[in-house]
Amino acid sequence: MEKARQVLKTHFGYPAFRQGQEEVIASINAGVDTLAIMPTGGGKSICYQIPALLADGVTLVISPLISLMKDQVDALTNHGIAATYINSSLQEEEVRDRIEQAKMGSYKLLYIAPERLESERFMRLLQTLPIPIIAIDEAHCISQWGHDFRPSYRHISALLTRLPSRPVITAFTATATNEVAADIANLLNMTEANQFKAGFARENLSLHVLRGENKMKFLLDYLQKNENDGGIIYAATRKEVDQVYQLLKDKGYSVGRYHAGLSADERQRSQERFIYEEDQVIVASNAFGMGIDKSNVRYVIHYNMPKNIEAYYQEVGRAGRDGEPSECLLLFGPKDIQTQKFLIEQSQLEESRKQKEYEKLQAMIDYCYKTECLQSHILDYFGESSDKGCGNCSNCKDNRERVDITIDAQKIFSCIVRVKERFGISMIAQVLKGSKNKKVLQFQLDQLPTYGLLKNYTEKEISQLIHVLVAENYLMLTQGQFPVVKLLPRAIAVLKHGEKVLQKVQPQSTRSATEVDRPLFNALRKLRKELAQQENIPPYIIFADSTLNEMSVKRPTDESSMLNVKGVGEAKFKKYGVHFLQLLQQFTDHTTDEVDVQQKKERASHLISFDLFINGRTVEAIADERNIAVTTVKEHLLKSALEGEKVDLDALIETKYEAQILEKVAELGAERLKPLKEALPDEIDYFTIKAVLYKRESVQ
Numbered sequence: 107m108e109k110a111r112q113v114l115k116t117h118f119g120y121p122a123f124r125q126g127q128e129e130v131i132a133s134i135n136a137g138v139d140t141l142a143i144m145p146t147g148g149g150k151s152i153c154y155q156i157p158a159l160l161a162d163g164v165t166l167v168i169s170p171l172i173s174l175m176k177d178q179v180d181a182l183t184n185h186g187i188a189a190t191y192i193n194s195s196l197q198e199e200e201v202r203d204r205i206e207q208a209k210m211g212s213y214k215l216l217y218i219a220p221e222r223l224e225s226e227r228f229m230r231l232l233q234t235l236p237i238p239i240i241a242i243d244e245a246h247c248i249s250q251w252g253h254d255f256r257p258s259y260r261h262i263s264a265l266l267t268r269l270p271s272r273p274v275i276t277a278f279t280a281t282a283t284n285e286v287a288a289d290i291a292n293l294l295n296m297t298e299a300n301q302f303k304a305g306f307a308r309e310n311l312s313l314h315v316l317r318g319e320n321k322m323k324f325l326l327d328y329l330q331k332n333e334n335d336g337g338i339i340y341a342a343t344r345k346e347v348d349q350v351y352q353l354l355k356d357k358g359y360s361v362g363r364y365h366a367g368l369s370a371d372e373r374q375r376s377q378e379r380f381i382y383e384e385d386q387v388i389v390a391s392n393a394f395g396m397g398i399d400k401s402n403v404r405y406v407i408h409y410n411m412p413k414n415i416e417a418y419y420q421e422v423g424r425a426g427r428d429g430e431p432s433e434c435l436l437l438f439g440p441k442d443i444q445t446q447k448f449l450i451e452q453s454q455l456e457e458s459r460k461q462k463e464y465e466k467l468q469a470m471i472d473y474c475y476k477t478e479c480l481q482s483h484i485l486d487y488f489g490e491s492s493d494k495g496c497g498n499c500s501n502c503k504d505n506r507e508r509v510d511i512t513i514d515a516q517k518i519f520s521c522i523v524r525v526k527e528r529f530g531i532s533m534i535a536q537v538l539k540g541s542k543n544k545k546v547l548q549f550q551l552d553q554l555p556t557y558g559l560l561k562n563y564t565e566k567e568i569s570q571l572i573h574v575l576v577a578e579n580y581l582m583l584t585q586g587q588f589p590v591v592k593l594l595p596r597a598i599a600v601l602k603h604g605e606k607v608l609q610k611v612q613p614q615s616t617r618s619a620t621e622v623d624r625p626l627f628n629a630l631r632k633l634r635k636e637l638a639q640q641e642n643i644p645p646y647i648i649f650a651d652s653t654l655n656e657m658s659v660k661r662p663t664d665e666s667s668m669l670n671v672k673g674v675g676e677a678k679f680k681k682y683g684v685h686f687l688q689l690l691q692q693f694t695d696h697t698t699d700e701v702d703v704q705q706k707k708e709r710a711s712h713l714i715s716f717d718l719f720i721n722g723r724t725v726e727a728i729a730d731e732r733n734i735a736v737t738t739v740k741e742h743l744l745k746s747a748l749e750g751e752k753v754d755l756d757a758l759i760e761t762k763y764e765a766q767i768l769e770k771v772a773e774l775g776a777e778r779l780k781p782l783k784e785a786l787p788d789e790i791d792y793f794t795i796k797a798v799l800y801k802r803e804s805v806q
């Protein structure tokens with residue numbers, strides 16, 4: 107190891123190894139296959155570069171990104187180390203030339219992209235090289251269960267069997283669960299390999315989850331306070347990247363943007379401007395970051411929840427590579443869950459992989475609802491145990507007393523027992539709230555003894571509490587797009603043995619009941635005025651100020667929670683409810699989590715209408731925006747519902763017709779529409795009939 111230390115000093119100029127590096131290098135030098143899992147910025151490259159320098163022959167490095175390859179080779183050359191790369195950017199002649207040079211021993215390291223291995227000719231060329239070590243960077247790409255599977259990585263196994271003498275196989279990644287690590291070792295045939303997992307905890311990073319923030323406002327405040335620091339803001343969709351970018355630009359920040367919809371040139375420029383600090387902030391999609399070596403990124407803000415913990419930890423890992431304190435903030439809104447589910451459904455993945463993605467997504471959602479140490483949650487996820495909290499994350503720093511919520515938890519658990527573990531979170535919340543929602547009544551859940559047991563909370567608060575109980579392993583959600591809540595042993599212990607449930611209360615539910623949200627209140631007032639003008643009546647006739655105030659505090663999300671607001675009766679709800687609910691929803695998700703414009707082009711027409719609808723637009727507004735008939739929009743939504751999307755059909759059909767239609771259905775059957783239509787009054791159209799039939803059959 108003395109030699110290794112010397113190389114570290116002379117070639118790289120570093121006085122000491124970082125945590126984990128020494129063991130990994132010693133293992134490789136001893137000729138043992140080695141799998142090293144170290145965090146982003148942990149210094150993995152040196153772990154194979156130093157053994158490469160100490161071995162005879164040329165070490166083959168397989169790396170997924172062409173741009174990164176060139177940087178690495180340039181950096182090595184700068185350190186006085188002979189290295190080169192071969193990828194699709196070279197002419198055939200250059201390739202042969204470099205191979206010749208490699209044969210003659212001109213290089214210590216040769217970087218190649220995995221796609222090269224698809225060429226038979228190239229494989230044969232490689233067989234002629236003396237290769238003592240093969241290093242597979244970003245090795246999680248070989249595993250289907252990893253977060254960035256690349257089929258071309260699978261050719262590595264073929265290469266290994268074809269080399270004249272077996273090199274020492276080494277693999278590196280920042281993000282592998284135990285399952286993925288085992289898969290990597292298996293696929294690379296690394297029997298009896300040493301496995302190292304080094305210090306996943308990044309002590310200089312403080313992790314924060316912020317729930318229920320007005321994201322835009324939060325960003326602006328944050329940037330103002332951290333004016334002199336550089337940081338990355340990640341958003342889930344291109345559209346949102348563009349929106350946030352524009353907002354910050356308009357406010358005069360030096361800001362760049364990066365996403366896959368921009369040309370390679372534009373991306374390159376943005377990246378450089380950020381690295382050279384011409385731009386202080388970069389707003390980016392998850393396409394940004396691989397190979398960003400900028401060491402003084404002071405914060406990484408996630409404007410949306412990312413798709414899984416691997417992706418998240420890799421992205422926040424880009425903060426504070428220099429070891430200085432840096433902040434990682436995740437702005438979580440429940441809408442983010444929908445976006446990610448939507449992206450999974452949209453993807454071309456096989457069913458089994460989709461299920462896996464849902465499972466990973468759930469661990470991410472749990473992270474967002476966690477009330478205990480965030481760092482520990484991540485370490486657990488990667489299979490590294492941690493006994494104590496980090497003391498540095500938003501949960502560890504949350505000094506609020508834990509409250510005994512055993513009684514509420516018991517109510518939730520027993521409600522889940524009563525519904526025989528057959529329903530999702532929103533249904534359980536509705537039952538506990540005592541909602542008169544059609545589905546609740548249809549399934550006669552209002553007859554349950556647990557019906558209305560938590561009526562003092564809003565449905566949203568109940569849902570949140572259930573999410574917390576999921577995150578804390580009392581409950582579990584089945585996989586898939588519409589998960590069902592089930593009890594875990596921890597909940598049984600609470601029900602059967604009276605174990606206590608202690609929790610810090612979630613921010614939303616502790617919000618003071620009198621704290622009026624001014625901007626929201628003003629928006630509600632504006633809407634009230636518009637409606638009043640249409641009807642030519644004074645605004646206060648519609649709703650009193652106090653009613654609007656209460657709406658801004660309670661933020662009802664559906665009919666039953668709206669009816670709980672003082673001053674909203676059935677009649678007024680019928681007349682105005684939809685308008686106010688829409689506005690409230692728009693306000694809750696200040697920006698809409700729509701899919702990329704690009705993606706939308708390929709999306710079926712009815713689903714485009716559906717996207718707009720779940721983002722709070724009325725049928726009329728959608729018809730207007732898309733320049734299609736209202737009836738077409740309705741048909742679109744019904745089609746989406748038939749395909750399994752969650753569409754609130756009640757918002758589309760006149761409830762008074764429902765009974766009439768069902769009566770005729772009982773009489774004439776539901777097989778054919780025409781007889782039904784003819785037997786019903788003219789004003790009941792086909793759409794309404796179809797929608798009612800659909801509702802009648804649909805079971806959550």
Ligand code: ADP
Binds near residue numbers: 120
């Ligand atoms: P990873 O691939 O694990 O994300 P890199 O290999 O790119 O990380 O290393 C990240 C940064 O840390 C690089 O700038 C590298 O030069 C630096 N580095 C690596 N090892 C050491 C060390 N022992 N001492 C100081 N800096 C180091």
Ligand code: MG
Binds near residue numbers: 150151243
């Ligand atoms: Mg690396």
